[in-house]
Amino acid sequence: MPDGCSIRAIWILNSLDAVVFSRRFPVVEKRWRGACKESSTDGGDLNDTVFPLLPSDSELAAAFVDRKRREGSIRGCGIRVSQSAKGSDSWVDDPITRHIIGIYINKEEEGDDNTNNNLLWPLVLHRKGHFSILVLPLAEPRHLKAYARLCNRSDCGNAVGVEDSISSILLDLPSITGAFMAAHAIGDIITGDVVEPEVVVNASPSVGGLLDSLTGSIGISSISSRAKPVAAPVATSSPSSSAVIGTVTSDANKTGSRPFDKDTLRTFISSSMPFGTLLDLSFPNIISIKTNGFASSDLPPSDLKQPAWKPYLYKGRQRILFSIHETVHAAMYDRDEIPDSISICGQINCRAELEGLPDVSFPLIGLNTDKIEVLSFHPCAQVPEHGVDKQAVMFSPPLGNFTLMRYQAVCGVGPPIKGFYQLSMVSEDKGDFLFKLRLMDGYKSPLTMEFCTVTMPFPRRRVVSFDGTPSVGIVSTTEHSVEWKIIMGGRGLSGKSIEATFSGKVQFAPWKPQTLPSSSSTFGSITDEDSDIETDGNNNSMVNVEEFLMEKMNKDLHPADLEDPFCWHAFNYAKVSFKIIGASLSGMSIDMKSLSIYPAVKAPVESSTQVTSGDYILWNTLGRCPAAIAATKV
Amino acid sequence: MTDKPPEPSPSPSPPPPLKPLSLQDWESLIDDFQHGGARRDRWTSAHPILIDQALSSLNKRDFPLKLQLIVFLEEFSDPLFTSDPDSLPKTLHRLIETLRALIQTPADGVHVTFALKEQMMLSVTAIVIAADYMLDGLVELLLTVINRPNHGFDRQARALACECLRELEKSYPCLLSDIGGHLWSLCQSERTHAAQSYILLFTTVVHNIVAKKLSVSILNTTVPLVPFSAPQVLVNSSGKESSGGLNYKELRRAMSFLLEWPQVLTPCGMVEFLALIMPVAMALELQASMLKVQFFGMIYSSDPLLCHVVLTMYPPFLDAFDGQEGRIASRLMLLSRETQHHLVFRLLGLHWLLGFSELVLRREVRKLKAIVDMGLRFYPSVFDPLALKALKLDLLAFCSICVDMLKLEGASGEDTGNDKLVVKVFQDGLVSVSAFKWLPPSSMETAVAFRTLHRFLIGASSHSDNDPSTTRSLMDSTTFTSIQGMLVDLMLECRRLVPVIVALTDRLFGCPKHHWLGERLLQSFDQHLLPKVKLDYTLVSCFPIFDKIAESDTIPPRGLLELLTKFMAFLVVKHGPYTGLRSWSQGSRVLGICRTFLMHHHSSRLFLRLSRLFAFTCLYFPDLEVRDNARIYLRLLICVPGKKLRDMLNLGEELGISPSALPSFNIQSPMSADNIKKSRNISSYIHLERVIPLLVKQFWSLSLSSFGFGNNDSGYLEGIRDSEPIIEETETDSSSNIYISPEAERIDRPQEPLRVMDAKISEILVALRMHFSCIPDFRHMPGLKVRISCSLRFESDTLSRIWGLDSPTGVLGELDALPALYATVLNFSSSAPYGSIASYHIPFLLGEPSRKTDISDQAASLAIVPVENGSGEEESLRAPVMIELEPREPTPGLIDVSIETNAENGHIIRGRLHSITIGIEDMFLKAVVPPGIPEEASPGYYLDLFSALWEACGNSNTGRETFPLKGGKGVAAIAGTRSVKLLEVPSSSVIQATERYLAPFVVSVLGEPLVSLVRDGGIIRDIIWKDEASDYALDITSSGTDFDRGPLPLTYTDDVDEMDSLVNIRKKNVGCFLILIFLPPRFHLLFQMEVCDVSTLVRIRTDHWPCLAYTDDYLEALFLA
Secondary structure, eight states, rough: OOOOSEEEEEEETTSSSSSEEEEEEEHHHHHHHHHHHHHHTTTSSHHHHHHOOOHHHHHHHHHHHHHHHHHSSOOOOOOOOOOOOOGGGGGGOOOOGGGGEEOOOOOOOOSOOOOOGGEEEEEEEEEETTTEEEEEEOOOOOHHHHHHHHHHHHHOHHHHHHHTOOHHHHHHHHHHHHHHHHHHHHHHHHHOOOOOOOOEEEEEEEOOOHHHHHGGGGGGTTTTOOOOTTHHHHHHHHHHHHHHHHHHHHHHHOOOOOOOOOOHHHHHHHHHHHHGGGGOOOHHHHHHHHHHOOOOOOOOOOOOOOTOOOOOOOOOOOEEEEEEEEEEEEEEOOOOOOEEEEEEEEEEEEEEOBSSEEEEEBBBSSGSTTTTTEEEOOOTOOOOOOOOSSEEEEEOOOOSEEEEEEHHHHOOOOOOEEEEEEEEEEEETTTEEEEEEETTOOOOOTTTEEEEEEEEETTSSSSEEEEEEESSSSEEEEEEEEEEEOOOOSSOEEOOEEEEEEEEEEEEOOOOOOOOOGGGGGHHHHHHHHHHHHHHHHHHHOOHHHHHHHHHHHTOOOOTTSSSSSOGGGGOEEEEEEEEEEOOOOOBBBBGGOOOSSSSSOOEEEEEEEEEEEEEEEOOOOOOOOOOOOOOOO | OOOOOOOOOOOOOOOOOOOOOHHHHHHHHHHHHOOOOOOHHHHGGGGHHHHHHHHHHHHHOTTTHHHHHHHHHHHHHHHHHHHHHTTTHHHHHHHHHHHHHHSOOOOOOOSOHHHHHHHHHHHHHHHHHHTTOOHHHHHHHHHHSSTTTTTTTTHHHHHHHHHHHHHHHHHSTTTGGHHHHHHHHHHOOOOOOTTHHHHHHHHHHHHHHHTTTTTOOOOOOSSOOSSSOOHHHHHHOOOOOOOOOOHHHHHHHHHHTTTGGGGOOOOHHHHHHHHHHHHHHTTTTTOHHHHHHGGGGGBBOHHHHHHHHHTTTTTTTTTTTTTOOOHHHHHHHHHHHHHHHHHHHHHHHHHHHHHHHHHHHOOOOOHHHHHHHHHGGOOOOOTOHHHHHHHHHHHHHHHHHHHHHHHHHOOOSSSHHHHHHHHHHHHHHHHHGGGGGGTTSSSSSHHHHHHHHHHHHHHHHSSSSOOOOHHHHHHHHHHHHHHHHHHHHHHOGGGHHHHHHHHHHHHHHHHHTTTHHHHHHHHHIIIIITTTOOOSSGGGHHHHHHHHHHHHHOOOHHHHHHHHHHHHHHHHHOOTTTTTHHHHHHHHHHHHHHHHHHSSSSSHHHHHHHHHHHHHHHHHHOHHHHHHHHHHHHHHHHHHOOOHHHHHHHHHTTTTTOOOOOSOOOOOOOHHHHHHHHHHHHGGGGEEESOOOOOOOOOOOOOOTTTTTTTTTTTTOOOOOOHHHHHHHOOOOHHHSSSSOOOHHHHSSOOOOOOOOOHHHHHHHHHHHHHHSSSBOOTTSOOOOEEEEEEEEEEEHHHHHHOOOOTTOOOOOHHSSSOOEEEEEEEEEEEESSOOOEEEEEEEEEEOOOGHHHHHHHHHHHTTOOOOGGGGHHHHTTTEEEEEEOOOOOOOOEEEEEEEEEETTSOOEEEEEEEEEEOOOOOOOOOOTTTSSSSEEEEEHHHHHHHHHHHHOOOOOGGGEEEEOOOOOEEEEOOOEEEEEEEEOHHHHHHHIIIOOOOOGGEEEEEEEHHHHHTTTSOOSSSEEEEEHHHHHHHHHTTOOOOTOOOOOOOOOOOHHHHHHHHHHHHHHEEEEEEEEEEEEEEEEEEEEEEEESSEEEEESOTTTHHHHHHHHHHHHHHHH
C-alpha cells in the first residue's frame, strides 16, 4: 500500500521534558507492524527485524532526556565532534539530525537489553516556544535499518553522493516532510501564533485574515485571527471545551508549563489527520469548519467542484488587494577586497475577496528583468509544466490572506543606506567610533523612508558611558547597545538623499571573563593547551590592543548555534533597520490595469509596497568580518 | 479476518462490581494510560470492565468527556479490546450500535455535535481496524452517511465518512471493489469541499483493483450500495480466482476522470492522490508525460510537501523526466534560498538535491553535467545559517566529485582546468566559515569547516568498495595536495587549530578505508611542516601533531627527532630565571613524544638520534626532573629490548598514568603472606656477584668495635680554625688514642707545632700539605669513594616457577621469551664503617635462559665471572651493579644486600641476597694528584709524595704537624707505623703479581736489572725509572738510614733473623718497587719491595696501623697463591 504522509504518533513535551500531550494512531501503527512482519519474512536475520512498539509517554520522555544528555542539548550537535558516540545522531554527521532525531527506547518492563532494536526513528523534532513537538512519521523498516547502519558505522563518516546516504533516505520519505509540516502547524497552534500573511492597503492597518473574511461582511470586525491565541473563538462556541479547560489547568499546575488549549489541538488533529494520515493542515479552514459548520444555504457551485482548500465561498463586496513585501539583507564592508552584498527577499501577498471560484491572472512586470528570480508560488497558482513564463501568473485565490509568490532579487537602485562604520578600541575598555552614512542615495519619489535606526550592539560588553553627537537624529543607549535614530516615525524621508555622520566615544565596563556554562565544554577540552600558547603569544606578537582584546575575549566565546549564520558575538557591527514605502527596490510591481478575472467581474484592485530591513549589517571596517564568495547567477 | 452477520444489539450487561468511574477517575485513567509503565499496568485486570463503563458513558446523553473518551478508546484499543478475544465481537457490535444511534440523532449543538459524530465515526473505524475484526455493519452505516452528495450541513461528516471507508479499504483491499460504480457516481456528483474525500476514496478503490488485478467493472452499479456485504474476493481471502484480467478501458476512463481534478486537492490530499495514482498509471501504461504535464508545475509550489511529491515521481518515470535534471536541481537550490521557510525545509531541499543527484549519478553520469554546471551557485551566502552552509559545502564537494567523474567520462573538454576549479571551489566555499581560523577551536565554524575538509578529502571514495586504487588516486589528486598544503599552513598560522587537525587525522585513522589517507597526511606534515616551524616556545602547540607523527611507523623518525633535539637545545639556551616552569613543562612534553617514539618504533631505527637527544638532555637540561626522566629513558633504550620496552611503557597508559611521568614503576600489589614465603630463599636464584673476586678468600675482620665506625669523626681531627689548633687536637678521638705511639701522646699535649726544621723536612711538609689538601673531608663534603663492581643476574626457570610467571607465548625472539624483572632496587647495608651506601636501581633485567644453568652454577661456584667470556647476549642478561662505598676507615667488611623488584605479573619480590665481601684491596686507591700538577709531572709528584710519606711515617718529626684537609675545616696528623714482610718467592712471580694487581700503585722502579725486566712489559707505565741502585738508596733513605751500610732502624721488628736475611738478600738484589697506596678516607700504605732472585723483602709503612693486619694476608695471597 503506497503511503502518502502517515503519522504514527505525536508527543508534545514542555520545557521540563515532561509529556504534556500525546496522540497515537493505532491504524498507522498496525500498518507499521505489518510492514515489520513482512520485512522479517522477506529475509534478513531476526535481530534486525524486531522493532519497538510505540513507547508510552514516560518511556519517550526518558529516552528524550537520555538523548539530550548524550548529544549535549535538545537539538544535539548535528555534526560529528570528538564527543560524538557511535549510535548517536551526531555520529551521522549531518545538521539535519538536529531536526530528525532518533531515540533509544528503554522498555521498563523488559529485562533483556537488545539495544539494537529499540531505536525510534525518524522522530521529527520541532521546537516552538518552550515546547518540543515530536512527530513520528511512518517509514518503512528498511529506512530505519538504513539509518541504524548510518549511525553505527565504524568508518570516518560518509562521503557525499553515495548510496544509502541520509539524503537518499530523506528523498525517499515524503512522510518526514509531511511530519514537519504537521509539527509546524501544531507548534503554531499551541503557542497561539497562527499568522496569516500581512496585506497592507495604502498605509491603513493590516487587513485581517480568513475569519475576517467570514465575519467581516456581517460586521464583526473585532475578531481578527491575526496574532491572537486561536483558542478564543473556539472556547466561546464549543460546549465541551469548558470541561476540558479544567483538566488543562490542573495539568499545567503539575508541569509548570503554559497551558495550551488541548481541545483545539485535538480537534485540529482529528480533522487534519484522521487515522494519522495528513489531509489538510490549514488551521483557519479547519477551525472555521468546526466553529461555523455549514448551513443548508451554503450551496456548492453548480458546475465546478469546490476545492478542499476553500470550504467556504466569499460573499460580499468584491475587491483584490496586493501587497508587495521586500526584505533587504545586506552585508556592507566598505573594503576593497570584499564586495558589499545586498539581496532582496520579496513576496507578493494577496487577499482576493471574490465571489465564486474565479481565476485571476496578471502580468508580472518586474519579472522580465534579470534581477528577479522567482522562488515559489502558492499552491493555488497554476504554474505550467515548463516553469514560470515570466509573463503572467494565474491563480484561483483561496480565502483570506495568502502569499502568492516569493522571489529573490538584487537591488535595482543601489543600497538604501551606504557608508561605513568604524570602531577602534583605543584601550581595553574604550572605543572611538565613526559613522558616515548616505541615505536614499539616488532614490526618487514616491520612495519614502519612514524610519531608519542604526544600532551598535555590544552583547558582551556593558556600556558605561557614551559621548558624541550625530549630525542628524538622536542617540540613546541601553546596557548593551547604542541606538541612533536617524529618521523617526512621522517625518519620512522622501525624494532626496541625506548624509548622516556620527562620531563619538564609548566607554565599557572592564572586561570580565565569563565562565562558560558547562555544556559548552563538551565541544572540546583543548582549552588547557591554549593557556600555554596564549601566554607565549602575548610577549611578542600582540602589538595591537584591539587584537589583544580580541584574543582575550574570544577565549570564552560561546560557539554559535548551527541555526546562526556565524558567531555574531565575535564581530563588531552596526545593524540598520528601516522601512521604505512607495515602491519596491527590486522593480517588482503589479500592473493593476492588466489584471483579469474569469469569469469576469468588476472588482477594484489595490496594491501597496513596503520594504523593510532584514539583516542589514555595516561591518566594522577596522575589525574582522564574515564574508562569503557570491554565488553567481547562471 | 472474520465476518459475522451483525448480531442484534445485546442489552447492556449489568455493570461489573467496579464502581462507576467519575469524571475525575476517567481523566486520571486516561492520564495513566498515556503515561505508561506501572501506572498503566494497574488497570490491566480491569480492561473488560473499563470498556463496559466507557460504552455506557458514551450512551449517556450528557456525558461531557465523550470526545476524550472515544479518542482514548481509539488510542488504546490494542490493550483494551484485544485483552478479551471472546467478548470482542459483542463489544464491537455494541460500539457500532452506539455510533449508529449517535449518527441518527440530529445534531442539537449541545450534546450531539458534528464534532462528536465525526470523532465517533473515526474512532470506531480505527478501533475496528486495529482489532482486525471486519464488520459489514460499520461499512453499511458509513455508506449511508456518504450517500447524500451535495447535502448542505453535514458535508464535513460525509468527507470524514469517506475517509473512514478509505481507511477500511486500505486495510482490507478491494473491500469496496464491488460498489466502485456507485462510488464513482457519488464522486462525480459531489461538488462541495468534501469532493476531495470522495475522489480519494474512489482513487483508493481503483488503486486496489489494479493492485489486486481484479476483473471487476467499475461502471457496474448492479450491486446495491446498501445493504453491504463484503465481496467474495475478500471472504475467500485468496483473491486469485479473478483470472479475467483488468478492465483496462474502464480503468483508463476512471483515470482520466480523476486526473481532471487535482486542483481541488489540498497539498496533503495531493500527496495521497499521487501516491495512489502513480502505480495505477504504470500498471495501465499511461503516458508518463501526461502525469508530468499535470503535476510537474507543483515543483514551483511554496509548499515543500508538493515539491517533494514531484520528486517522488522521478524514479518511476525516469524517461518522462529526461532532460529535466537541471531544472529540478535549480528549483531545489532555490528552495534552499527561500528565507521565508523554516530552516528545516531549506535543509531538506538541499538533501533532496543531494539524494536526487545520487539517483541521477547512478543512472547516467553525463546527466550530472546540468547539475555540476550549477555548482557555482551553491556557494553559501553570508547570512545562511551554519547548518545550511554545511550542506551547501557538501554540495560543492559533491560537485567536485562529479567534475572528476565527468572527466573520466570525457564529458567535459578541459582537463587541466578542472583540477584547479575544484581547488578554487573548495577554497571559495570555505570562505563562508573562514572565521574558524581565529575563533576558538570549539566554535561551530571550525566544526563545519573541518567537516567540509573531510568531505573533500575523502572525495568520491565510499566505504563500501574494496578497491584500493580509489584511495591511491585520491592521494595523487590536486585536491588532496592542496588540502594538505592548507593544513600545513593552518598549523603554522593558527596554532590553536593543531588539536582539531589531530582530531581529523584521528578520524581518518579510525576508518579502515581511509586509514592510509591519514597516514599520508601525517607523512606530508612530516615533510612540509617540520622544516617550516619556528623554533621557539610556541612550538609546543604543535606537539599534539608531533605525537601523532611519532606514533606512525611509516614515517622515518629522523626529521622529528632532529627537530626535537634542536628544540631541546633551544630550551637549554633560553633557560633563565623566569623560564624554569616552562622549561620543565616543555622539556617533559618533548620526552613524552620521545616516549611515543619508543613505543611505536623499533629501537634500532631510533637508537642513534634518540639516544643523542636523551644524552644531551641528561647532560645539559636545566630541569632536574627532565634530566632524570631522560636518563631513565636513555637507560631503557639501551638496556631493554624492544618488545619488553613497549610493554613496559604501555602498562602505564593502561593504568592511566600520564605519559610524561616515569614509566610504570609504581605498580603496587599488596604483599601477601604467600609472597613473603616465596621471597625467603630468593638468594638461591637471584645472584649479586663481584666482577673481580677477592684475592683473600677467607674473610675476617678486626672487630674493634670500640672504635672506628659509629663514631662519626673517627681518626680525624676537627679543625675549626687555624689559629686554634689546640682545640683540634683535644678532639682527637678514641681511635687516635689507640695509636699507642709517643707521637700521639705528644699531640695530645698542647704544644706548639715544630716550626724550626731543616730544608728537607720543610720540603717534606710542603709535599704533604699539598697532598692532604687534596683529600676531601668526608664530614663536610662527599668523601672519596670506593667502587665495587658487581653484576646481578637471576635464573629464569626458578623465578618463573616460584612466582608463577607464564612465559609469554607466541613471541618472536628468544629474548622475549625470558622473564624479566622491572625496576629492581638493591639496598645495601653494612656493619662495617662504610658510611651510607646508595641503593642501586636497575630498570630492567632479563633472566638467564635455562640451558645455561649449568654453566652459571659453575661460574657461581668459582665466583669468577671472566668478562671476556660473556658474549653480547650474556652481557645483556647481567646487570652491572656498582656499589659505592665511602669508607670511614679502610677495613674489610661484609655488605648485606636486599632486593626489591617487580615481576612481570606485577608481583613485588623482596628479599635478601648473599652478602658481598669487601677486602682490603678494595680500599686501594691511587693518591689524588693536585689539580695544579700537569699530567706529565705526575710521576714525579707521586715519587716525591712517596718519599715524603715514607719519611713522615718513619720519622716522628712530622708527627706534630697537622695537615689541613680539603675544605679547610679538618686537619690530619700522621702517626706512622712500620713493618716488614719477607716473601720467599722467586722474583719472576713477584714481578708478575705486582704487574697484575699493583701496577697502578707503583710509583717508581729502582735498579737496572728490575727496570729492564719490567719496563718492556708495558704494564707498569708512567712512573719514574731509576737505573742506579745507589740513587734509590739515597733517595728513599733520606732520613739517614742507609740500608747498605747498616741495620735498619726498625722500631718494632728489630730482630737478628731478619737482619740476616736482609743481608743475604742484599747480595742478589735485582731492584726495588716503590708502591704508594692511598686508603680512604685519608690513610696510606707504602711498600718498598726489594726484589731479589728468590725472595722479596717488603718494607711496609703506613699511617693506619690496623691495616697491617690485613696487609699481611693480602701479600701472602698475592704472592704465594
